[in-house]
Amino acid sequence: MKHPLNVTSEIGELKSVVLHRPGKEVENLTPKYLERLLFDDIPYLPAVQREHDYFADVLRNRGVEVLYLEKLMEEALKTDELHQQFIDQVLNESKSNLNGSRQTVEEYLHSFSTDEMIRKVMSGVLKSEIEPEKKVHLHELLDDYYPFFLDPMPNLYFTRDPAAVIGNGVSLNKMCEGARKRESLFMDFIIKHHPRFSQHDIPHWYDRDEYYPLEGGDELVLSREVIAIGVSARTSAQAIEKLAKRIFARNGTIKKVVAVEIPKLRAYMHLDTVFTMVDHEKFTIHHGIEGPNGNMKIYILEKGMDPDTLNISERSNLTQTLKEVLGLQELVLIPCGGGHEIAAAREQWNDGSNTLAIAPGVVVTYDRNYVSNDLLRKNGVEVIEIPSSELSRGRGGPRCMSMPIYRKDL
Numbered sequence: 001m002k003h004p005l006n007v008t009s010e011i012g013e014l015k016s017v018v019l020h021r022p023g024k025e026v027e028n029l030t031p032k033y034l035e036r037l038l039f040d041d042i043p044y045l046p047a048v049q050r051e052h053d054y055f056a057d058v059l060r061n062r063g064v065e066v067l068y069l070e071k072l073m074e075e076a077l078k079t080d081e082l083h084q085q086f087i088d089q090v091l092n093e094s095k096s097n098l099n100g101s102r103q104t105v106e107e108y109l110h111s112f113s114t115d116e117m118i119r120k121v122m123s124g125v126l127k128s129e130i131e132p133e134k135k136v137h138l139h140e141l142l143d144d145y146y147p148f149f150l151d152p153m154p155n156l157y158f159t160r161d162p163a164a165v166i167g168n169g170v171s172l173n174k175m176c177e178g179a180r181k182r183e184s185l186f187m188d189f190i191i192k193h194h195p196r197f198s199q200h201d202i203p204h205w206y207d208r209d210e211y212y213p214l215e216g217g218d219e220l221v222l223s224r225e226v227i228a229i230g231v232s233a234r235t236s237a238q239a240i241e242k243l244a245k246r247i248f249a250r251n252g253t254i255k256k257v258v259a260v261e262i263p264k265l266r267a268y269m270h271l272d273t274v275f276t277m278v279d280h281e282k283f284t285i286h287h288g289i290e291g292p293n294g295n296m297k298i299y300i301l302e303k304g305m306d307p308d309t310l311n312i313s314e315r316s317n318l319t320q321t322l323k324e325v326l327g328l329q330e331l332v333l334i335p336c337g338g339g340h341e342i343a344a345a346r347e348q349w350n351d352g353s354n355t356l357a358i359a360p361g362v363v364v365t366y367d368r369n370y371v372s373n374d375l376l377r378k379n380g381v382e383v384i385e386i387p388s389s390e391l392s393r394g395r396g397g398p399r400c401m402s403m404p405i406y407r408k409d410l
């Protein structure tokens with residue numbers, strides 16, 4: 001039986017991808033909770049869905065199999081036992097908001113069919129949804145002025161982050177921000193229980209119950225031998241070490257993990273917001289991540305003498321390091337917004353460097369980043385633009401909105 005996961009590069013022809021179409025969860029955003037829920041504005045639901053459908057159609061038209069997170073999840077929860085197990089886990093991980101109403105919320109979730117229950121968990125449960133007569137305890141009756149029993153998960157359409165496929169294994173991520181911690185539950189259940197995956201040997205390079213945070217936007221598969229991981233606002237050095245050791249212990253093809261430190265800023269939250277691969281020797285970059293003279297802190301991790309050690313060596317120049325680890329003579333870095341002081345900052349904020357490669361030299365990008373898109377074309381890249389007025393409000397681009405599970409080997 002063919003293994004269901006295969007990602008040995010960022011640019012190999014994309015065959016299967018997991019997306020999430022934004023749903024009611026984005027309508028549960030209000031100004032008061034925007035910052036905590038990691039949004040800068042409230043997307044208009046019909047428009048954000050139209051844009052997302054356009055994105056999915058672009059992929060399908062290019063022969064990519066588009067899988068939806070909630071559909072996979074519904075297919076995974078086939079028994080009553082799994083249904084119950086999922087509800088239990090969601091409630092356990094949402095404990096602080098339940099206000100003593102665990103049983104009430106549990107009964108409420110059980111009143112839905114599996115697909116509706118999954119959508120409910122994603123969109124959040126408002127206290128006002130549950131009939132007052134079901135509230136029996138004083139603390140339930142008292143208003144604590146917080147509207148949710150279960151917080152909405154508006155960032156779910158960024159399927160890149162909670163889990164990432166590397167080789168034929170998965171990194172089930174420990175999300176850094178409270179607002180996103182529960183998101184990785186879905187892929188965890190899918191990998192364990194969906195028939196497409198459950199029959200296979202799928203190594204876990206990381207797990208969601210680890211202590212140190214690691215997010216998929218920081219994980220880039222540069223080649224069969226090399227992965228790059230951002231040391232960022234969301235991903236810690238300790239997590240990178242742990243993942244590297246697990247990967248090396250498996251003795252597969254990956255020999256190097258390149259840790260790239262980037263400034264810990266909201267605008268640059270993950271490595272893929274400032275750096276993505278578009279072709280064998282072409283990358284987008286936002287120069288704001290480089291220090292004076294283009295210097296950066298880059299470390300190459302390799303297998304040490306015994307399973308518990310790593311050899312770590314330092315580098316300072318991104319171009320040189322990429323040439324070295326990828327064995328390239330030439331390398332082109334395509335600057336976001338052409339490196340112009342205003343255009344670069346504006347387009348980076350709207351994910352101008354965040355490209356999703358669907359084949360070598362073919363990328364999907366947001367239409368609004370026209371300076372970056374023109375420059376990509378001038379560098380011989382085929383650029384497929386998608387509408388982005390609403391999608392971009394969540395601060396993520398086409399790469400963030402996709403979780404490739406199968407790419408053709410280069």
Ligand SMILES: NC(=[NH2+])NCCC[C@H](N)C(=O)O
Pocket residue numbers: 037038039155158160161180216217218269270272273394395396397399400
């Ligand atoms: N891979 C990415 N760059 N993802 C972007 C995620 C954006 C999301 N609002 C967050 O703050 O987490």
